[in-house]
Amino acid sequence: MSSMTEPSVETGSAPFFSKEATIARPHFSRWMVPPAALAVHLCIGQAYAFSVFNGPLTKLIGITQPAADDWSLTSLGWIFSLAIVFLGLSAAFAGKWLEHVGPRRTMFTAACCFGGGFIVSAVGVWLHEIALLYLGYGVIGGIGLGLGYVSPVSTLIRWFPDRRGMATGMAIMGFGGGAMIAAPLSVALMNHFKSATSVGVAETFLVLGIAYFISMSIGALAIRVPPKDWKPAGWTPPSTSNKMITRNHVHIDEALKTPQFYLIWLVLFLNVTAGIGILGQASVMIQESFKDTVSAAAAAGFVGLLSLFNMGGRFVWASASDWVGRKNTYFIFFVLGAVLYYLVPGFAASGHIAFFVLAYCVILSMYGGGFATVPAYLADMFGTAFVGGIHGRLLTAWAAAGVAGPVLVNYIRAYEVAHGVARADAYTMTVHIMAVLLVVGFICNLLVKRVDAKHHMTDAQLSAGR
Amino acid sequence: MATTRQKAAAGGKARLVVFWAYVLIPLTWGVVNTLLQAMKLFS
Numbered sequence: 224m225s226s227m228t229e230p231s232v233e234t235g236s237a238p239f240f241s242k243e244a245t246i247a248r249p250h251f252s253r254w255m256v257p258p259a260a261l262a263v264h265l266c267i268g269q270a271y272a273f274s275v276f277n278g279p280l281t282k283l284i285g286i287t288q289p290a291a292d293d294w295s296l297t298s299l300g301w302i303f304s305l306a307i308v309f310l311g312l313s314a315a316f317a318g319k320w321l322e323h324v325g326p327r328r329t330m331f332t333a334a335c336c337f338g339g340g341f342i343v344s345a346v347g348v349w350l351h352e353i354a355l356l357y358l359g360y361g362v363i364g365g366i367g368l369g370l371g372y373v374s375p376v377s378t379l380i381r382w383f384p385d386r387r388g389m390a391t392g393m394a395i396m397g398f399g400g401g402a403m404i405a406a407p408l409s410v411a412l413m414n415h416f417k418s419a420t421s422v423g424v425a426e427t428f429l430v431l432g433i434a435y436f437i438s439m440s441i442g443a444l445a446i447r448v449p450p451k452d453w454k455p456a457g458w459t460p461p462s463t464s465n466k467m468i469t470r471n472h473v474h475i476d477e478a479l480k481t482p483q484f485y486l487i488w489l490v491l492f493l494n495v496t497a498g499i500g501i502l503g504q505a506s507v508m509i510q511e512s513f514k515d516t517v518s519a520a521a522a523a524g525f526v527g528l529l530s531l532f533n534m535g536g537r538f539v540w541a542s543a544s545d546w547v548g549r550k551n552t553y554f555i556f557f558v559l560g561a562v563l564y565y566l567v568p569g570f571a572a573s574g575h576i577a578f579f580v581l582a583y584c585v586i587l588s589m590y591g592g593g594f595a596t597v598p599a600y601l602a603d604m605f606g607t608a609f610v611g612g613i614h615g616r617l618l619t620a621w622a623a624a625g626v627a628g629p630v631l632v633n634y635i636r637a638y639e640v641a642h643g644v645a646r647a648d649a650y651t652m653t654v655h656i657m658a659v660l661l662v663v664g665f666i667c668n669l670l671v672k673r674v675d676a677k678h679h680m681t682d683a684q685l686s687a688g689r
Numbered sequence: 690m691a692t693t694r695q696k697a698a699a700g701g702k703a704r705l706v707v708f709w710a711y712v713l714i715p716l717t718w719g720v721v722n723t724l725l726q727a728m729k730l731f732s
Contacts, residue, residue, distance in 0.1 A: 250697070252705055261712040397712070403719030445708065517730075524730030527723045534720075580730070 242325025247447040253382040253455070255445060260375030260394035262442030263330055266435040267337060267371045268401015270310075273303050273360070275409050279422040283351060286422060294353055302361050309365025311622030314373045318475050318612025321370065326378045330443035333371030338436025340364025345428035369615070371439065372398065377611025380602045381449055385458045387599035388549070392541025395595040399534030405431075466672075467550055471679035472606030478613045481678055483604050486671045488620045490553055491597050493664035495624035497560060497657045498533075498590025500632030501583065505529055511646045512571040512579065525580060532584040533591040540592025541599065549600035550668060556589040557665035564658035568651040594621075604674055608685060631656065 237243035247253075280299050284290040321329040340363040347355025375394050383390035412430055416423030454460070461468050478484050501508070506522040517525070544552040563582045570579040601617065602610045632653050639649040 250701065252701060254705060255708060258708040258712045261716070265712060265716060397716070400716050400719055403723045404715050405719075407719070407722050441711075521730045521732075524727045524732075527727035528730060531720065531723055531727060 240324075240328040240331065242323075242327075242448065245325050245327045245446060245448050246450050247453075251447055253449070256379055256382045256447060257390065257393045259442045259445040259447075260379050261397040262445070263333065263371045263375050263439050264394050264397030265401045265404060266439050267333070267368050268398040269405035269409075269431070269435070270303070270306055270368055271399075271402035272405040272409060273306070275406050276413075276424055276427075279413055279424045280348070282422055283348060283424065286420070292351075298353060299356075302356050305357055305361025306365035306368060307622055307625050309362050310368040310372065311619050313366040313369030314615035314618045315369075316615075317370060318373075318609075318615040321374050321615070322377075322475070322609055322612050325448060326374045326446045327443050329370050329374040330446060331440060333367045333374070334436050334439030334443055335367070336363050337367030337371060337439060338432045340367055341428045341432030341435065345425045345432065348425035348428060369618070373611050373615045373618070375442070375446065376598045377607075377614060378446060378448060380598060380610055381607050383455075384460070384607070385455055386542070386545050387602055388544035388552075388596060389538075389542040391598040392538040392595040395541070395591075395598075396534055396537040398594075399530070399537050399591055403530060403534070467548060468603045469606055469674060469679075471674075471676070472608035472685060473604075473613075473674055473678050474680055474684070475609045475612040475616070477678045477680075478605050478609070479616070481605075481674055483671055483674050484613070484617070486667045487597065487600060487604070488617055489667040490600075490664055490671070491593060491617060492620040492624050492627075493660050493667065494553070494556055494560075494593035495590065495621055496628040496631065497564070497660050497664075498587060498593075498628070499624055500628035500630075500653075501657070502529060502533070502587065502590070503629050504632050504636075505583070508650055509579070512650065513574070513576055514647060516574075516576065525583075528580065528584060529587045532588040536588025536591035537595035540589065541595035544596045544599060549596055549603055550671060552592070552596050553600075553668045554665065556593060557661045557668060560586055560589055561658040561661040561665070564654045564661065567654050568648075571647065571650075604671070606679075608680070 277296060277299050281289045281293050281296060284293050317329075340359045340361075343359030343363060344356045345359075347353065347359055376391050379390040379394055380387050409427055409431065412427040413423040416426035460470055473481070505526050506519075509517050509525045510519065510522045540552060540556075547555075563586055567579060567582050570576075570582060597617065598610065598614050601613050605613055635653045635656065636649045639652055640646060
């Protein structure tokens, strides 16, 4: 384990939440930083499990079944959509601020927003006022999601210059795993609190809000940044012969003037689009593709298996990218993904369920891997000084794919079924379009070259933090 | 007799173990739950 080998600056007089106060002291182990990041990501990963509240939220008045004045699923769907939109917006617009104030203040703000969002939502449930859920979980919680997602990742990249992919993979794996904790925990809490007059959602929101605030705050308190020019003991920066890993830094605003930013935006957008639509339709898809063979319970098992591969892929692929390179990793995603998408209808038609399941597991591992590898890709291209802010702006690709992916899958399937295509065959066109999207992604990735030196910051600009 | 530095190193390692356990225990619980659910696909 690498620990500090150089003296840190004096931080005794710095305010507790300032960036200076988080500079690590000598002998601090950098391996303390991944669990601090995970403490935040495991909490905000709850977002993927929000759907467990949908059923109970439609029965707040009726208790056993929806009453006339109960909320509809359509109106409840906006809560999650708002949260994802505000995740993207906060990550994009707070980029400069989070680089300026450092990870502790950012992560603590994220804890206040995410925990507070649950508490405002609990009040909304008690008062039966859906606007408070939009404001609470959707807007305030969404801001917590965005700040909490980006800040630990950029901090980890600075602590692990030798294994950027593995470090970001660990944190972003937590985001994938958070739902696995939140879903059964939420169900257990609702069962505990439900009564003849309550479905138990408000109480569950309150408990989760407090628990997430505490857990994320612990992460914020434990986080540390390395001193300037720190590097792991015995590690030397890569030689300048590796053109795809820069030793320079590009400012957030300058990054937006480079073609590389937009190409990587497209790379992420296309990779996510190809996976996110399938993730949402997985249960229906396997049941329709293998009619009379796969039950609803088995389909739920398939969804669980995809979640595991989605989570595992974040760590495995991002770690592998340290060895094979970021660009090559995305080449693998696009080539292997396109081939598997092309083959999947054949597996379904011939009844090869094992190959069908395996193909989708690999595809979903690459979907997760795309999220986890991109921060390291950005650090390689633009340097580490402003990678958090640049990553935040790139996450708008996620928000865009969150709309495009499900729309593509749902509308193409509906169009096919409306035109007389059998339900079992209705996904063929969809997955072939996904394969084409991945081919476009391959081309975008191919066009990514090293950033022109004119965009690099000077030493004076770096010292001033511009 | 352990020196101050050795005691500090031991304390640091203990903190490291506790902090990793703090995140890995709930994560493992979630993964096992999901794995049990996924097994229904093969039953």
